[in-house]
Amino acid sequence: MVLSDEILTEISFVEISTYRTKVMKSLRESYNVPTGIAKDVDLNTNHVSKVLSELKSHGLVVCVNPEVRKGRLYRLTEKGELVAENLKR
Numbered sequence: 001m002v003l004s005d006e007i008l009t010e011i012s013f014v015e016i017s018t019y020r021t022k023v024m025k026s027l028r029e030s031y032n033v034p035t036g037i038a039k040d041v042d043l044n045t046n047h048v049s050k051v052l053s054e055l056k057s058h059g060l061v062v063c064v065n066p067e068v069r070k071g072r073l074y075r076l077t078e079k080g081e082l083v084a085e086n087l088k089r
Contacts, residue, residue, distance in 0.1 A: 028084040031075035
């Protein structure tokens, strides 16, 4: 499969950060809340929240229940799935 320049750019964006890579791989396994992701990848929740915000701004993840204050659930978008499938690390 030939990847578009846009997808390659997003892969690069994710791979330059260990935190982004870990969060993307965690979400590839299943949807999750930030505290669950933090436990899964052994990071602080505040780091995970910052990473989720960055990934969201790139269209790689989406919050499925943004109206709730606690227990926000995140999953990969189609674009995010394609990026996660092609991560090297």
